[in-house]
Amino acid sequence: MKIHFYGRLAESVGREIEVDVPESCSVSELRALLATEYPRAANALGHRVRALVGDIVVADSHIVRSGDSVEFFPPVSGG
Template sequence: MIKVLLFAHLQEKIGKDQLELEIIQSTVAELKNKLKNQFQLYELNSVMTAINEEYAMDEDIVKSGDTVAFIPPVSGG
């Protein structure tokens, strides 16, 4: 199982701050595509990704037991 943490507008769009998915292994890109199809989270194209609190790229592998965070861009002053 993979825990997915969502922040800001991603959280608001699906009404939850986290998901638990029955996935044994996947790339970040495959995980994003699954979430885009299942929840219409097309904004995932423009977010940073972290696996177990370390920034990750789309080709990085996510395994069962990992926590993946999708972090939208932040603006402020």
């Protein structure tokens, strides 16, 4: 599965990685897996970061499939 990161997450993990996920993996479980593999990004992967699957914002309970493309967007600030 391809995972794309933006903002601070891209700085900690990289812009794009590919990981193997177990069948029936939720976004929440994916966050935990990524936090384990990339401890520097663990805090940044918190629930304030939005997860998108196929251009749709999804909840942490959403089940991702091996062919999905997942994106994580940190909160945006500015003025």
